[in-house]
Amino acid sequence: MARLARTAGLTDVQQEILSTVRDFVDKEIIPVATDLEHRDEYPQQIVDGLKELGLFGLMIPEEYGGLGESLLTYALCVEEIARGWMSVSGIINTHFIVAYMLKQHGTQEQKDHFLPRMAAGDVRGAFSMSEPGLGSDVSAITSKAVKDGDEYVLNGQKMWLTNGGTSSLVAVLVRSDEGHPEGTAPHKSMTTFLVEKEPGFGEVRPGLTIPGKIDKMGYKGVDTTELIMDGLRVPADRVLGGVTGRGFYQMMDGVEVGRVNVAARGCGVAQRAFELGVQYAQQRHTFGKPIAQHQAIQFKLAEMATKVEAAHAMMVNAARKKDSGERNDLEAGMAKYLASEYCKEVVEDAFRIHGGYGFSKEYEIERLYREAPMLLIGEGTAEIQKMIIGRRLLEEYRFQG
Ligand SMILES: Cc1cc2nc3c(=O)[nH]c(=O)nc-3n(C[C@H](O)[C@H](O)[C@H](O)COP(=O)(O)OP(=O)(O)OC[C@H]3O[C@@H](n4cnc5c(N)ncnc54)[C@H](O)[C@@H]3O)c2cc1C
Helix, strand or coil: CCCCCCCCCCCHHHHHHHHHHHHHHHHHHHHHHHHHHHCCCCCHHHHHHHHHHCHHHCCCCHHHCCCCCCHHHHHHHHHHHHHHCHHHHHHHHHHHHHHHHHHHHCCHHHHHHHHHHHHCCCCCEEEECCECCECCCHHHCCCEEEEECCEEEEEEEEEEEECCCCCCEEEEEEECCCCCCCCCCHHHCEEEEEEECCCCCEEEECCEEECCECCCCCCCCCCEEEEEEEEEEEEHHHEHHHCCCCHHHHHHHHHHHHHHHHHHHHHHHHHHHHHHHHHHHHHCEECCEEHHHCHHHHHHHHHHHHHHHHHHHHHHHHHHHHHCCCCCHHHHHHHHHHHHHHHHHHHHHHHHHCHHHHHCCCCHHHHHHHHHHHHHHCCCCHHHHHHHHHHHHHHHCCCCC
């Protein structure tokens, strides 16, 4: 991108990482993304390349073999990757959330056991809150863990696990009433379990089944699955942080950084849509001139570029706030909300600029058009973001009269 979505104040290291990732995206992702997406094919070669670049360990501390980079560096890399193909950013996102949760909340033994292999990309993470009957209302989770000696027995069904098949470690949020008397608030009786499994489909561990991939309208290539627990036995030392009842807070912490990540994806997809729109508008002629010379199309380009800039600035602000150690739920909620809505609008404008060709699978914008809506839903819908934003505003601007 020549001019849009630049970030001031980056260190030399950040700039070097970003330019390496941008180069990788231009050479290894963009040329193959649409073909792979149409075939719903897992991008193994791209994933191997990301592994080599160390991207699976980008935010994992150096003492565990990672690069120890900030949330901002991570988000800017995600923005670049999503510009190439959103599904690839989805492959690293759940991994990143699980690694972040381990770093923040894991016991020392859990960090030592998982983080070095996660940094190398040999253990890959997925996270699982949603169930067939709920997504937004996490407090309504029905999957359950019951203590049995030194183990817990887990039962229930989970839904919408991104990387459910390809991962080997799933952070699963379930209800665990043990130690929590009847009537305990739902969010205080939930526990995150670290469930290790073989990658693949079918019964991947006794009591744990990953049925096949869910057939999706977009966001293809990356696998999204259900997860069925039927008497799944998990040792007590695989409770994240070693203490039950903290799962809800741990997951919400993970989702908060995940929201910055989804905002970054929205920025990346919108940038690509702008690039495609501005190029096409200069090539296509109607009424004797390039359509870019019609004011209506120029206005569209102006609106698209303004949205790309605004979303990028909010995403960077939310990441920097978290990196400074401050609470960023308001900024992350705003960035996720705005970036996903703007992304959908910019993609639609680029689609319109393409006229009939936008409807053809030969043009990349067709893929982006099917990808953008996922950002309106994942990591909390627009309505949920507005609830978070509204609540925080009322805390900040409490009426003192
Ligand atoms: C491709 C894909 C990948 C996903 N990956 C994962 C994953 O890796 N892990 C995971 O745990 N989940 C994942 N999800 C699930 C995702 O987080 C949920 O779909 C999302 O949170 C919405 O939940 P829902 O689908 O149950 O919708 P619902 O919660 O049923 O909401 C339906 C509609 O009602 C609105 N609504 C709900 N409550 C309110 C309210 N109080 N006020 C106003 N409006 C409301 C919602 O905004 C929405 O418009 C994924 C989803 C998709 C589509």
